[in-house]
Amino acid sequence: MEVTYICQAASDLRPNDDFVLAAERFVIVLDGATEPAGVDSGCVHDVPWLVAHLGANLATVLAQKPAVPLTDALRQGIVATMCDHEGKCDLRNPDSPSSTVAILRCTADAVDYLVLGDSAVVVEHGDAGLTVAHDARTGHLSDYTREGVSRLRNNDEGFWVASNRPDAADKALVGSIPRAAVTRAGLVTDGITRLVERYGRTWLDLLEGMEKYGPRQLVADVRAEELAAPDAYRGKLHDDVTAVFCRF
Numbered sequence: 001m002e003v004t005y006i007c008q009a010a011s012d013l014r015p016n017d018d019f020v021l022a023a024e025r026f027v028i029v030l031d032g033a034t035e036p037a038g039v040d041s042g043c044v045h046d047v048p049w050l051v052a053h054l055g056a057n058l059a060t061v062l063a064q065k066p067a068v069p070l071t072d073a074l075r076q077g078i079v080a081t082m083c084d085h086e087g088k089c090d091l092r093n094p095d096s097p098s099s100t101v102a103i104l105r106c107t108a109d110a111v112d113y114l115v116l117g118d119s120a121v122v123v124e125h126g127d128a129g130l131t132v133a134h135d136a137r138t139g140h141l142s143d144y145t146r147e148g149v150s151r152l153r154n155n156d157e158g159f160w161v162a163s164n165r166p167d168a169a170d171k172a173l174v175g176s177i178p179r180a181a182v183t184r185a186g187l188v189t190d191g192i193t194r195l196v197e198r199y200g201r202t203w204l205d206l207l208e209g210m211e212k213y214g215p216r217q218l219v220a221d222v223r224a225e226e227l228a229a230p231d232a233y234r235g236k237l238h239d240d241v242t243a244v245f246c247r248f
């Protein structure tokens with residue numbers, strides 16, 4: 001598996017809440033949730049701390065246990081990250097820092113994937129097969145007020161992310177595709193999925209763009225679209241972006 005990627009903050013003025021880590025056999029992509037101003041998260045740590053610890057803990061599990069089911073790896077990664085707070089933080093707080101998770105793993109026989117939250121994994125296999133693992137529920141919440149999002153986080157009526165609930169791992173989308181059939185794959189955070197959700201690209205377009213011009217092309221494309229219609233998007237004009245391309 002050959003891996004190329006870009007992971008970039010929305011602005012030089014803010015830290016990057018996205019995180020990427022690639023190894024010979026796996027790729028981890030995280031997108032930490034930015035806390036609204038004035039919210040008490042119950043945690044002394046910030047979002048970059050969370051994604052650094054969750055990413056490192058997931059990598060430890062995946063590196064040391066090559067055959068672990070990805071759901072188990074995520075559960076163990078969440079538990080280890082909760083321990084990293086070292087009792088300094090109130091992990092019962094519903095606004096505790098959180099992150100989406102996307103994992104792709106290559107074994108001798110299969111390509112496995114896991115998605116929790118609104119990042120996406122796209123796997124091309126066979127002549128016409130394109131498997132898209134994308135949980136778009138954060139785009140269709142019943143309530144986008146601060147209190148509403150807080151209530152809907154890690155709730156079956158809302159959406160699930162990695163934070164202070166190890167059982168969130170059971171809510172992830174997971175799958176496995178025979179290794180020999182897989183040709184290309186991509187992992188992207190929601191800063192990039194808006195190319196599909198809002199700007200008319202297909203999932204296949206994302207793979208084609210990354211293969212031809214590199215992952216940075218998707219960032220150029222999404223920034224150009226955002227600047228062309230700056231009022232069209234609810235919330236932030238630009239988001240942190242991560243795009244990973246895997247060639248088999």
Ligand SMILES: [Zn+2]
Binds near residue numbers: 042044045085088089
């Ligand atoms: Zn903390």
